[in-house]
Amino acid sequence: MAPTDRPATILPIQEKIWGTTEFQCSGGGDYSLPGAKIQKLHADTWDPLNDPLADVTISDLLAPFIVVNFLTTNFTAENGRTRYIRGTQRSRHPIPSLEEESEWRQKSILCTPAGASVIRDAQCWHGGTENRSGLARMISAVYTTSWFRLPRNAGSLPLETYQTISGRAQDLCRSLVAIPS
Ligand SMILES: O=C(O)CCC(=O)C(=O)O
Numbered sequence: 001m002a003p004t005d006r007p008a009t010i011l012p013i014q015e016k017i018w019g020t021t022e023f024q025c026s027g028g029g030d031y032s033l034p035g036a037k038i039q040k041l042h043a044d045t046w047d048p049l050n051d052p053l054a055d056v057t058i059s060d061l062l063a064p065f066i067v068v069n070f071l072t073t074n075f076t077a078e079n080g081r082t083r084y085i086r087g088t089q090r091s092r093h094p095i096p097s098l099e100e101e102s103e104w105r106q107k108s109i110l111c112t113p114a115g116a117s118v119i120r121d122a123q124c125w126h127g128g129t130e131n132r133s134g135l136a137r138m139i140s141a142v143y144t145t146s147w148f149r150l151p152r153n154a155g156s157l158p159l160e161t162y163q164t165i166s167g168r169a170q171d172l173c174r175s176l177v178a179i180p181s
Pocket of ligand 1: 039082083
């Protein structure tokens with residue numbers, strides 16, 4: 001089956017969350033490769049609103065930034081499965097350091113099989129654990145709503161690659177493609 005003939009699986013979920021097809025792919029990568037140490041809990045976003053009164057923060061908004069983790073192998077203790085702290089995308093509390101992290105949070109790890117995808121609000125606190133295996137455990141793609149930008153990834157997709165992907169994929173990757181000057 002050609003890639004463009006495959007039924008869409010992930011995109012309809014973003015369309016449902018955001019109520020539109022007007023979002024974009026803003027990058028991706030593979031994280032916590034073999035040899036990676038435990039990560040402190042973190043969120044992948046910052047607050048672009050900078051409300052001086054702090055009446056409104058990014059945590060009050062519908063997720064502008066969604067990460068999809070595609071599992072290339074089962075999550076196991078050896079390969080450093082990720083912990084996710086439910087509901088923290090709404091939190092305004094400081095994120096605890098590794099030393100401060102309570103036991104129940106250390107144990108909030110996903111038991112997820114190879115081939116599954118984890119779709120998460122990037123504001124939700126999470127962190128990989130030590131990868132003692134010889135395998136990368138997942139690759140990731142980042143999607144952002146129409147008003148949110150991740151400028152650091154602009155130009156990261158070579159034009160020659162962009163020209164080989166479907167029209168829908170080109171539309172999604174419009175802010176990534178390297179435009180020759
Ligand atoms: O690799 C993981 O388990 C998590 C990666 C991650 O949280 C990150 O790099 O932001």
